Amino acid sequence: TIAAREGGGGDPASNFKLRLAIEQARAANMPKENIARAIERGLGKGGGAALETVTYEGYAPGKVALIIEAATDNRNRTTPEVRGVIERAGGTFASPGAVSWMFEDAGLITVEKSGKLLDDILEIAADVGAQDVEDAKDFVEIFTRPNEVEKVKNALVQKGLTVISTEIFKKPTTVQIVSDAETAKKVLGLIDKLEDLEAVQKVYANFEIADEIIAQIKS
Known part of the structure; x- marks a missing residue:
């Protein structure tokens, strides 16, 4: 995992990014030996080319902004793969900085x-320094500053809350409303195809789709 190198080494005790990555891998039921191999590769050990992080930007149909985070041992292979998926879906592959300001x-x-x-939960979150809270029916999403996520997480646990997952992500600061089913299908289809690429780790997008449009897509 890239977190091993970029977060400061292969010891999760001193590398918060690596701790997060390991927690997410365990939540996905990844075997311990696979996690260990990923850490070794992220550090450039264990054979094979070392991975590097590459961030791509672009637009999906409907002017939806995209940030794609990839981990690759061959940027020259991954870049045209990502570009091709975006352009075949009717989107635009953009230069660095074109959309990152929207997140x-x-x-x-x-x-x-x-x-x-x-x-x-709102009261507890406010007490421990959370910035925002959103009700997601079966669970609650608590937002923090990126450098305070571990501190807030630990405080929430001490207050008796059960943490399902923790991550640092790209949060949209501007939102593009997708108001028709056809565009919504194209946007969701493009994101699915990007996520299917082996090198792609995360896809962030700044769109919202109304419930009635989602119902049309599912019907």
């Missing part, structure tokens, strides 16, 4: 409701 780094901690009232 900001943020921490996201997802917690179980565990029978607690939303007002109680």
